[in-house]
Amino acid sequence: MSIITVQLGQCGNQIGHEVFNTICSDVRDTHGLCSKKENESYRDACKERFFCEEQSEVPVARAVLVDMEPKVISQTLSMAARSGYWKYDDGSHFCQKQGSGNNWANGYSVHGPRHKEVIMNLVQKEAEKCDRLGGFFTIMSMAGGTGSGLGAFVTQCLRDAFPTSFLLNHVIWPYSTGEVIVQNYNSVLTLSHLYKSADALLVHENDVVHKICAQLMNIKQISFRDINQVIAHQLGSVFQPTYTADGGLHYSRNPLGDLMETLVPHPEFKMLGLRNIPQMPENSLAYSTFSWPGLTKHLRQMLIANAKMEEGIDWQVQPPRLGSSIPSNHSTNKPLHFNTSLANLVILRGKDMHSVDLGSFRDPSLYTSWLNPEDAFHSWKTLRAFNKYEKSASLVSNSQFLLKPLDNVVGKAWNMFASKAYIHQYTKFGIEEEDFLDSFTALEQVISSYTSL
Amino acid sequence: VGQCGNQVGCRFWDLALREHANVNKKGIYDEALSSFFRNVDTRSGGDGPDTYKEKICSLKARALLIDMEEGVVNEILQGPLRDVFDGKQLITDVSGSGNNWAVGHKLYGSRYQENLVEKLRKAAEHCDCLQCFFIIHSMGGGTGSGLGTFVLKLLEDEFPEVYRFVTSIYPSGEDDVITSPYNSVLAMKELNEHADCVLPIENESLFGIVNKVHQMANSGKLGSTVKQNSLVTSSAGSAKTVQEKPFDAMNNILANLLLNLTSSARFEGSLNMDLNEISMNLVPFPRLHYLVSSLTPLYTLADVNVPSRRLDQMFSDAFSRDHQLIQADPKHSLYLACALLVRGNVQVSDLRRNIERLKPSLHFVSWNQEGWKTGLCSVPPVGHSHSLLALANNTCVKPTFIELKDRFMKLYKKKAHLHHYLHVDGMEQSCFSEAISSLSDLIEEYNELDATKGGPRTDPSRLKI
Numbered sequence: 001m002s003i004i005t006v007q008l009g010q011c012g013n014q015i016g017h018e019v020f021n022t023i024c025s026d027v028r029d030t031h032g033l034c035s036k037k038e039n040e041s042y043r044d045a046c047k048e049r050f051f052c053e054e055q056s057e058v059p060v061a062r063a064v065l066v067d068m069e070p071k072v073i074s075q076t077l078s079m080a081a082r083s084g085y086w087k088y089d090d091g092s093h094f095c096q097k098q099g100s101g102n103n104w105a106n107g108y109s110v111h112g113p114r115h116k117e118v119i120m121n122l123v124q125k126e127a128e129k130c131d132r133l134g135g136f137f138t139i140m141s142m143a144g145g146t147g148s149g150l151g152a153f154v155t156q157c158l159r160d161a162f163p164t165s166f167l168l169n170h171v172i173w174p175y176s177t178g179e180v181i182v183q184n185y186n187s188v189l190t191l192s193h194l195y196k197s198a199d200a201l202l203v204h205e206n207d208v209v210h211k212i213c214a215q216l217m218n219i220k221q222i223s224f225r226d227i228n229q230v231i232a233h234q235l236g237s238v239f240q241p242t243y244t245a246d247g248g249l250h251y252s253r254n255p256l257g258d259l260m261e262t263l264v265p266h267p268e269f270k271m272l273g274l275r276n277i278p279q280m281p282e283n284s285l286a287y288s289t290f291s292w293p294g295l296t297k298h299l300r301q302m303l304i305a306n307a308k309m310e311e312g313i314d315w316q317v318q319p320p321r322l323g324s325s326i327p328s329n330h331s332t333n334k335p336l337h338f339n340t341s342l343a344n345l346v347i348l349r350g351k352d353m354h355s356v357d358l359g360s361f362r363d364p365s366l367y368t369s370w371l372n373p374e375d376a377f378h379s380w381k382t383l384r385a386f387n388k389y390e391k392s393a394s395l396v397s398n399s400q401f402l403l404k405p406l407d408n409v410v411g412k413a414w415n416m417f418a419s420k421a422y423i424h425q426y427t428k429f430g431i432e433e434e435d436f437l438d439s440f441t442a443l444e445q446v447i448s449s450y451t452s453l
Numbered sequence: 454v455g456q457c458g459n460q461v462g463c464r465f466w467d468l469a470l471r472e473h474a475n476v477n478k479k480g481i482y483d484e485a486l487s488s489f490f491r492n493v494d495t496r497s498g499g500d501g502p503d504t505y506k507e508k509i510c511s512l513k514a515r516a517l518l519i520d521m522e523e524g525v526v527n528e529i530l531q532g533p534l535r536d537v538f539d540g541k542q543l544i545t546d547v548s549g550s551g552n553n554w555a556v557g558h559k560l561y562g563s564r565y566q567e568n569l570v571e572k573l574r575k576a577a578e579h580c581d582c583l584q585c586f587f588i589i590h591s592m593g594g595g596t597g598s599g600l601g602t603f604v605l606k607l608l609e610d611e612f613p614e615v616y617r618f619v620t621s622i623y624p625s626g627e628d629d630v631i632t633s634p635y636n637s638v639l640a641m642k643e644l645n646e647h648a649d650c651v652l653p654i655e656n657e658s659l660f661g662i663v664n665k666v667h668q669m670a671n672s673g674k675l676g677s678t679v680k681q682n683s684l685v686t687s688s689a690g691s692a693k694t695v696q697e698k699p700f701d702a703m704n705n706i707l708a709n710l711l712l713n714l715t716s717s718a719r720f721e722g723s724l725n726m727d728l729n730e731i732s733m734n735l736v737p738f739p740r741l742h743y744l745v746s747s748l749t750p751l752y753t754l755a756d757v758n759v760p761s762r763r764l765d766q767m768f769s770d771a772f773s774r775d776h777q778l779i780q781a782d783p784k785h786s787l788y789l790a791c792a793l794l795v796r797g798n799v800q801v802s803d804l805r806r807n808i809e810r811l812k813p814s815l816h817f818v819s820w821n822q823e824g825w826k827t828g829l830c831s832v833p834p835v836g837h838s839h840s841l842l843a844l845a846n847n848t849c850v851k852p853t854f855i856e857l858k859d860r861f862m863k864l865y866k867k868k869a870h871l872h873h874y875l876h877v878d879g880m881e882q883s884c885f886s887e888a889i890s891s892l893s894d895l896i897e898e899y900n901e902l903d904a905t906k907g908g909p910r911t912d913p914s915r916l917k918i
Contacts, residue, residue: 010724014723069725070484071484071720071725072721072725096582097581097582097584098584098727098729099725099727099729099730100729101727101729101730101732101733102729102730102734102826103729103733145730145733176823177805177812177825178808178824178826179724179826179827181734181790181824181825181826182734210801210802210805213802214802221800221802221803222802223723223800223801224800224829225723227801410915411912411915412823414913414915414916415819415820415912415913416820416821418820418913419819420738421737421738421821422733422737424738424739425733425736441916441918444915444916444917444918445918448918
């Protein structure tokens with residue numbers, strides 16, 4: 001089954017490009033460290049998922065590129081074509097000249113309806129190229145105007161036009177110290193709207209990825225390209241082919257569906273966080289060895305302690321002990337800083353992954369009480385190494401990972417809203433104070449739900 | 454509009470051509486050029502549509518030159534830039550406005566209204582997608598101030614969805630035009646009501662920068678030769694070479710301001726910042742749209758290596774009063790919002806590091822503690838490897854406005870020169886009282902915000918569901 005990627009706004013298009021680059025480069029890599037047959041299987045599964053090859057010398061990404069200004073798309077298309085290894089379909093993009101002015105209302109209420117038909121036609125065209133459509137993966141930033149506002153509108157349209165397809169939004173959380181002054185407003189409006197239409201939201205925080213670049217990748221002058229490459233690596237580690245069942249004979253055909261099934265048991269809980277280890281500069285890879293027990297131990301502690309990366313993990317944090325006399329859903333039972341999960345997915349790529357014991361992830365004390373731990377935890381695996389890492393372990397988690405960031409964004413937006421600053425910029429395009437209040441209410445509900453996990 | 458506006462404009466077009474020539478080596482008419490220029494095939498009479506991706510034939514500025522005296526415009530049309538403008542883009546008259554806002558606004562306004570609308574519509578038709586108007590004028594005179602603000606109002610009526618950015622030269626206290634306070638306050642009312650963003654500029658600041666640059670360029674210190682074309686005040690490398698006029702250096706600074714302001718809209722970068730984003734992020738309340746601008750670097754030394762310490766110095770300089778284009782003290786006042794437009798080889802980590810470094814010394818309003826808007830454009834200005842334009846919405850503009858109000862009141866109380874204005878058809882005493890009232894209200898809005906500075910921070914309680 002194929003996934004159609006919808007790249008929205010500058011951020012969405014820049015990241016989308018890196019994702020296809022990473023996936024393509026991974027597939028071309030002969031260091032899969034597995035048999036030739038396995039490698040070919042992997043490659044075929046990946047190609048079906050992300051690329052179309054009819055009538056073209058190079059694979060054509062299954063993607064639709066949307067932006068309200070022309071420069072980024074123009075650059076993205078030409079960089080892809082220049083790589084010589086893959087490209088975008090020349091007709092699969094739509095752009096305008098004006099931009100959205102970082103104004104969510106402009107993106108959602110003006111550009112959305114105005115360009116709905118053209119954009120959905122492009123999506124339809126891509127969908128028709130798929131033998132079987134597995135769903136949509138949209139990439140956008142919450143902070144700006146196009147990715148956020150137009151992105152929210154397009155997500156709604158996708159849901160309406162393809163009611164039975166899976167819909168995953170990849171959302172970029174902006175730097176907390178300002179990229180865009182109205183980013184908190186745009187974020188609140190985006191999240192509340194996406195929550196209604198999407199199956200799940202997979203989040204990357206710029207602050208976190210920046211730290212990874214600084215401390216793990218040792219990059220001195222970090223550019224957005226560096227940030228996007230880390231994000232692309234992490235996404236690739238989730239969406240490249242895997243076997244979802246032990247003893248499975250072929251690579252899973254329905255990654256988005258599998259993801260939703262394992263991680264989103266309840267519509268109130270859609271916020272997914274992503275962790276991937278190890279992460280290091282390419283030239284250090286040759287000198288490093290990894291062990292599965294080491295990796296899984298770190299990953300588990302990162303989950304429990306809500307660590308954003310492999311450095312600085314707090315080993316003091318432990319799950320609450322079960323069987324105590326205090327009822328397990330009593331909030332004071334849980335130690336401070338402990339991250340309660342609803343559901344988790346671990347993905348292992350590399351040799352000897354059969355030998356890995358993931359029992360520690362099935363520990364009931366990690367999870368909220370109302371789901372059976374057998375249902376709450378899943379793992380996907382493949383022998384085939386990913387992106388030059390001999391062993392790679394990823395965690396996609398529906399847990400309290402994003403509770404604090406969400407609470408922060410809502411708090412700051414509320415603070416600004418109380419002073420009514422910038423509201424006139426939104427009402428100008430048809431988003432009124434009541435719309436803001438609806439969004440705030442919706443997100444406070446999400447915060448409350450995750451808090452009570 | 455007016456003498457000042459046209460002189461600055463002339464420098465702007467010259468430096469714009471220089472900037473694009475620096476980047477566009479193949480002479481192809483591209484999207485970047487099309488933001489400011491049309492590509493006209495002079496054989497077909499110049500009215501055909503623009504042709505992208507083709508060789509440059511003849512570039513014409515997307516501009517309207519308006520002056521009620523002929524001297525300045527004529528000079529432009531006889532100078533090295535004459536081919537950049539065509540005769541249909543001009544509106545001139547002979548007698549000037551006599552430093553009288555009423556003459557500029559009421560008399561010439563009504564006389565030329567139709568002509569203006571027609572020429573504006575024509576210019577707009579030549580645009581695929583019109584995003585913004587820039588008005589360049591001075592506040593103290595008659596044409597720039599009066600007719601300039603008339604045009605502003607006209608733009609709002611005729612093109613309500615197009616952003617209006619205004620670069621306004623404010624008169625100094627020792628201005629030799631006695632009635633400049635009247636003209637400025639009357640113009641302020643129009644700016645309050647009809648502009649999306651105003652960049653107030655003061656000659657004293659420009660003069661200070663010119664002096665600083667001059668000192669540096671001529672200091673003859675060993676190892677500190679300056680790249681001539683990097684001086685923010687210089688015309689080196691542009692069409693207009695030798696005959697530099699006295700105000701050219703100061704006007705070049707303004708031209709560079711406008712180029713930097715629009716750089717991210719014209720050229721690519723990893724974090725684009727369009728003009729509509731500037732307006733969106735820097736204007737929290739409709740009337741508080743006056744932005745303090747500062748430019749750095751003012752020059753680049755010829756030795757090329759730029760350690761990151763020097764990069765950080767650039768950020769510090771942007772917050773130093775020496776680099777501001779208006780005499781004000783933002784560090785001791787309240788920031789409502791701040792934008793940083795970076796050009797050249799600067800990455801997001803450099804930006805973040807410097808924001809973290811500078812934040813503690815700046816006071817931001819309680820509801821916008823992280824009020825930073827940032828943009829990264831890959832193409833640096835001519836002669837530099839990187840540059841920074843800072844735009845701040847800060848209550849430090851208040852003293853400038855208060856002084857203006859005081860100078861106005863000094864004249865108004867004695868009814869000095871009032872008859873010159875009231876003689877003009879359409880001008881009444883109420884125009885004056887409304888204008889001063891509008892200015893007072895604006896000052897009051899800034900006062901209310903200032904009152905919150907340094908007070909206890911009580912965040913409003915969150916919604917309970």
